[in-house]
Amino acid sequence: GAGVSQSPSNKVTEKGKDVELRCDPISGHTALYWYRQRLGQGLEFLIYFQGNSAPDKSGLPSDRFSAERTGESVSTLTIQRTQQEDSAVYLCASSLPKRTSGVLLKSSYEQYFGPGTRLTVT
Amino acid sequence: GIQVEQSPPDLILQEGANSTLRCNFSDSVNNLQWFHQNPWGQLINLFYIPSGTKQNGRLSATTVATERYSLLYISSSQTTDSGVYFCAVERRSGGGADGLTFGKGTHLIIQP
Structure with missing residues (x-):
């Protein structure tokens, strides 16, 4: 597609349920990022994927959060046992990686x- | 981690006015981007500008990397310029990617 797409656009779930959010990056973009934006706040980095490499999970707020990526395309962010504080907009971003002298940088x-995806936990 | 401070936090202007938004950051950066978040929450890319000066229509931006700040200029403001403007940086140091660190944004309101 022409841009990054995410689904669903809105999700309302009950506290304690699991949710799965999906991101389709721009074709050819090997770097993929997940962010969270709470109401009235700036964006908070969650996790980063570069191609098939193991993801950088340092920004995940708790072990209830996990993410996967299939090759260099679709990614899913899963939140288990959702809590009310998980209510936020979850944004995905993609980019080409930087290269210098043929070496892939992170x-x-x-x-x-x-x-x-606007997630509301009731 | 890297700190990003944006000023002013709020700005109300009349249509046709010019404005300057500032972004200060606390460490060397590989990446600096300015975004406009529209009322529907979509982040619109304005500039990718880790250093130097760029212009795009009524908007321009300058980053002075050695002094760790960036400026976004909006000239001849229009009501459609209203929204939140975010500065976001990715620090240069570190062994992995930290993603972008966002400032808290400048909330701009352009009145007709």
Whole structure:
């Protein structure tokens, strides 16, 4: 597609249930990021994938959060046993990786964001 | 981690006015981006500008990496410019990718 897509656009769930959020990056973008935006706040980095490499999970807020990526395409963010404080907009971004002298760097080029999934935990 | 401070936090202007938004950051960066978040929550890329100056229509941006700040200029403001403007950086140091660290944003309101 032309841009990053995410689904669902909105999700309402009961406290304690598990939810799965999906991200389709821009074709050819090997770097993929998940962020969270709480109401009235800036974005908070959660996790990063670079191609098939093991993800950088350092930003995940708790062990209830996990993410997977199939090859260099779709990613899913799973939140288990949701809590009310998990209510937020979850945004996904993708980018081309930076390369210098043919060496792949872990830092990113310009990141492009999807429209987000608004999660409400009741 | 890296700190990102944006100012002013809120700005109300009349249509046609010019404005300057500032972003200060606490460490060397590989990546600096400016975004406009529209009322529907979509983040719109304005500039990728880890250093130097760029212009795009009524908008321009300058990053002085050695002094760790960036400025976003909006000229001849229009009501459609209203929204939240975010500065986001990725620090240069570190063995892995930290993702972008966002400032708290400048909430801009353009009145007709």
